[in-house]
Every structure is written in structure tokens, then in C-alpha cells.
Amino acid sequence: MKSEIWVFIEIRWGKIMEVSLELIGKARELASQDYEVAAILTGDNLEPFFCPLFEAGADKIYAIAHPALTCYRNDLYPGLVTQLAKEYQPAVILMGATVVGRDLAPAVAALLNTGCIADCCQLNFDPQGELLQIVPAFGAHAMATIITPKHRPKIATIRPGVFPKPKNASRTGKIEYLSLSLPSERLIFQEAIHEATSPSSLIVASIVVAGGSGIGSRGGWDMLQELAALLNGALGGTRPAVDDGWVPESQMIGQSGQIIRPDLYIAVGISGDMQHMVGVQEAKVIVAINKDKRAPIFQQADYGIVGDYKVIIPLMLNFLKNKEEVFR
Ligand SMILES: Cc1cc2nc3c(=O)[nH]c(=O)nc-3n(C[C@H](O)[C@H](O)[C@H](O)COP(=O)(O)OP(=O)(O)OC[C@H]3O[C@@H](n4cnc5c(N)ncnc54)[C@H](O)[C@@H]3O)c2cc1C
Structure with a gap:
């Protein structure tokens, strides 16, 4: 057997x-x-x-x-x-x-x-x-x-x-x-209350845009949200982004947050600490945008863009909004 x-x-x-x-x-x-x-x-x-x-x-x-x-x-x-x-x-x-x-x-x-x-x-x-x-x-x-x-x-x-x-x-x-004899009950079960929760959008999204402490302003997060929406993806963040209140805890990616496996992961203003990267190691393609060319995330990214996200994200948004014209 x-x-x-x-x-x-x-x-x-x-x-x-x-x-x-x-x-x-x-x-x-x-x-x-x-x-x-x-x-x-x-x-x-x-x-x-x-x-x-x-x-x-x-x-x-x-x-x-x-x-x-x-x-x-x-x-x-x-x-x-x-x-x-x-x-x-x-x-x-x-x-x-x-x-x-x-x-x-x-x-x-x-x-x-x-x-x-x-x-x-x-x-x-x-x-x-x-x-x-x-x-x-x-x-x-x-x-x-x-x-x-x-x-x-x-x-x-x-x-x-x-x-x-x-x-x-x-x-x-x-x-x-199997009919096993149940251990003796030590609790009196009264009621189970169903708290409605929906699975994190991160788990099901095939494209995830995430921001880190490098974003640091409402305007920056609005841009990331817009990018995620144009790509039909979900928005996530790092621990500091959650701690600063830019992203809800349910959307935190990493060791103490969600483990995700999207087709495309775009990390913006994220240094690439292990505790974060452990949550995206199964992503098919990682694109990192960081103004520091020595940021550890570039060691793990498939594509790296060194530069200020405030310059790069508007270019991406512009491209996506006009992409029909570009491909025409
Ligand atoms: C036990 C434990 C568990 C943890 N679990 C998690 C977890 O689950 N998830 C998680 O994310 N973290 C977790 N952390 C925290 C983790 O160690 C890091 O501190 C965190 O991931 C760093 O977040 P960050 O990359 O946003 O910030 P930082 O490390 O501060 O990086 C910010 C990056 O933004 C770049 N930047 C700044 N300005 C710009 C700009 N204008 N344009 C482009 N780039 C810019 C900088 O060059 C920098 O690389 C945990 C820590 C511990 C100890």
C-alpha cells in the first residue's frame, strides 16, 4: 500500500x-x-x-x-x-x-x-x-x-x-x-456568524501595480490607481504604504500580507526588501521603477526603469490613453 x-x-x-x-x-x-x-x-x-x-x-x-x-x-x-x-x-x-x-x-x-x-x-x-x-x-x-x-x-x-x-x-x-468517536466537547457551540468578506482583488488580478514609500503623495497614488485601472489591474502596496494610510491592509503584498502570482507586477517606488519580494516571487514578469539605480529590486526585476516615477508614470498613462493612435 x-x-x-x-x-x-x-x-x-x-x-x-x-x-x-x-x-x-x-x-x-x-x-x-x-x-x-x-x-x-x-x-x-x-x-x-x-x-x-x-x-x-x-x-x-x-x-x-x-x-x-x-x-x-x-x-x-x-x-x-x-x-x-x-x-x-x-x-x-x-x-x-x-x-x-x-x-x-x-x-x-x-x-x-x-x-x-x-x-x-x-x-x-x-x-x-x-x-x-x-x-x-x-x-x-x-x-x-x-x-x-x-x-x-x-x-x-x-x-x-x-x-x-x-x-x-x-x-x-x-x-x-469514517465514524470516529469525537473527543469530549469542552465548548458549547452557540452560533456561527458569517462576516461578509470578499477575496482581495490582488489575488485574482493578472496585472498588479504596487507603490511603496517612494510615492509619498496623494497625487502619486492617484496616478498609480489610474495606471492600474487602465491596465485592468489591481493596486497594492508595501508595508510603509499601508502604515501611511495610502493602501488598505488587505492590499499589502509580502510576507505579512498577500502572496500573489500575477502575469505582470509593476513595482513603483519600492526598494525590493525580501519581506516584500517574497510576496511576488511567482509573478511572471516584474517591472521596477525606482530613482535609485542601486535599489535591490533591480536584482529581481525582469525590466528596470531608473527614474523618478513622477516623470515615468505620466508617460505610461499618456501612452496607454493614446495607444490606439500609437498602434494605428
Ligand atoms: C517581520 C517583518 C515583516 C514584514 N512584512 C512586510 C510585508 O509583508 N510587505 C512589505 O512590503 N514589507 C514588509 N516588511 C517591511 C520591509 O522590511 C520593508 O521595510 C518594506 O518592504 C519597504 O517598503 P518600501 O520599498 O515601500 O520602502 P523603502 O524601502 O523606503 O523604499 C522606497 C523606495 O522608493 C524609491 N523612491 C523614492 N522616491 C522615488 C521616486 N520619486 N521615484 C521612484 N522611486 C523613488 C527609493 O529609491 C526606495 O528604493 C516587513 C518587515 C518585517 C521586519
Whole structure:
């Protein structure tokens, strides 16, 4: 029997969280011929989720249905996942680095006496079959590759958006319904309140224009907003841009903000510190505009423009507004 890579599936308000599907896709890629990918699915009404999980790459679903599992609960879930892991001995357990995954993963790791590598931004097997768990370290000034050679299972959390959403393939797999005895309840569940939030526009945009502390004025941010709108893209920013109130926190890019993977990333007045760049390392093309030719961002940019953004952005706006004339 093949070892298994597990992905804990997060269901919120009747929907599978995108990060769970991203992790199924990554697990499928890691699994190759050597492992099976199993989705750990908990909740009440589970059938609607089977198809999307198989299509994303799961070989198998462990389905645990119980009305008490409708919402994540800290008194039930860690014991339940631990019980399951003890019985089926997976090689790896992956969870999204969400509020739920960040609570559940270390609790399960502690109960299983194994490690938990938090906030990974890459996962690979080395030729010896050791899982390489790559995380930003020292405030993202370095990337650390962590291995867990002695303990099983290997448990890791991964930020949403790090891995691409898998392309759905028409496939199916096995479903195993499990009736586990729930740990004794220590909380009285009264009500779940749905706070309406929309996913950050940054995550879905194929073009992102971002500004840093080099912008520094309302007029400058208006220009960036206009550029983003003309390109049909989204506007983001660095930590200082958020701290100064130019950009909402939800639009911050980097280690403590959003991880994005746009086709085109235009960084304006951004120095290129690791904590920021870790959020755009999967961008297909990076264009940097900075007046300091020694700014670190030029080391990572595909195209660099050295100059004052107040000169360059108006030229870009002008070009885009007149582009039909230019191409005529
Ligand atoms: C634990 C930790 C987590 C962090 N997480 C994040 C995170 O998630 N995201 C994040 O962004 N930061 C994060 N930071 C902060 C990060 O370290 C940097 O301080 C930040 O990214 C720098 O932002 P910046 O590039 O806007 O500013 P600066 O580093 O000040 O750079 C401004 C740049 O603008 C250029 N400039 C100035 N005027 C102009 C002009 N007129 N035209 C063109 N260019 C101009 C300058 O040459 C300079 O290169 C974190 C820090 C820590 C310690």
C-alpha cells in the first residue's frame, strides 16, 4: 500500500477554501507515482465536495460527517485529526496557513509528537525522498530549507496563493466514510456568524501595480490607481504604504500580507526588501521603477526603469490613453 500525503480540507460557509484546492494540486505534483493524495474532509453535508476534490487531484477522500463538525472547533478537530493520523499513518499532512490551519496544525503536531513547519512558501522532495519545506527566515532576509528526517508525519502549513489553483481534470477516486468517536466537547457551540468578506482583488488580478514609500503623495497614488485601472489591474502596496494610510491592509503584498502570482507586477517606488519580494516571487514578469539605480529590486526585476516615477508614470498613462493612435 502506498504512503499518503494528506490535505486537510477547509470548508467555510459551504465552500471549499481555495487554499485547500491549491494544496491538493501541489500534493498531486509531489505525489508522483510514489504516494497517494488523500483529502481529509469533515463537516455535515459532504457529498457536494467530492467531485471538486477529485478533480483537483485527490485519489481518496476520508469523509467524517457529524453535525458537530460544521464549523472548526478547537476542542474537537485536533483530537480527531490526530486519531485519524495514528490509524492511517500518513507521510505528510498539509494545511492552509489560515486561522484554522494555524490553530490545527501545531495542535496536531504536538499531539503526534512531530514537527510543524509553518508558512512554507515552497515544498519539494529531494532525490532521497526527503520533503524540503522552504520558509522565509530571519524576517525573510533568507530562505530556510527545513527537513523533518526523524518524525512522522511531516506537518506543514502553506499560505493561500503560494501554489497555483490546479487545473481540473476529469478524474475520480475512493471515498472512505469514517465514524470516529469525537473527543469530549469542552465548548458549547452557540452560533456561527458569517462576516461578509470578499477575496482581495490582488489575488485574482493578472496585472498588479504596487507603490511603496517612494510615492509619498496623494497625487502619486492617484496616478498609480489610474495606471492600474487602465491596465485592468489591481493596486497594492508595501508595508510603509499601508502604515501611511495610502493602501488598505488587505492590499499589502509580502510576507505579512498577500502572496500573489500575477502575469505582470509593476513595482513603483519600492526598494525590493525580501519581506516584500517574497510576496511576488511567482509573478511572471516584474517591472521596477525606482530613482535609485542601486535599489535591490533591480536584482529581481525582469525590466528596470531608473527614474523618478513622477516623470515615468505620466508617460505610461499618456501612452496607454493614446495607444490606439500609437498602434494605428
Ligand atoms: C517581520 C517583518 C515583516 C514584514 N512584512 C512586510 C510585508 O509583508 N510587505 C512589505 O512590503 N514589507 C514588509 N516588511 C517591511 C520591509 O522590511 C520593508 O521595510 C518594506 O518592504 C519597504 O517598503 P518600501 O520599498 O515601500 O520602502 P523603502 O524601502 O523606503 O523604499 C522606497 C523606495 O522608493 C524609491 N523612491 C523614492 N522616491 C522615488 C521616486 N520619486 N521615484 C521612484 N522611486 C523613488 C527609493 O529609491 C526606495 O528604493 C516587513 C518587515 C518585517 C521586519
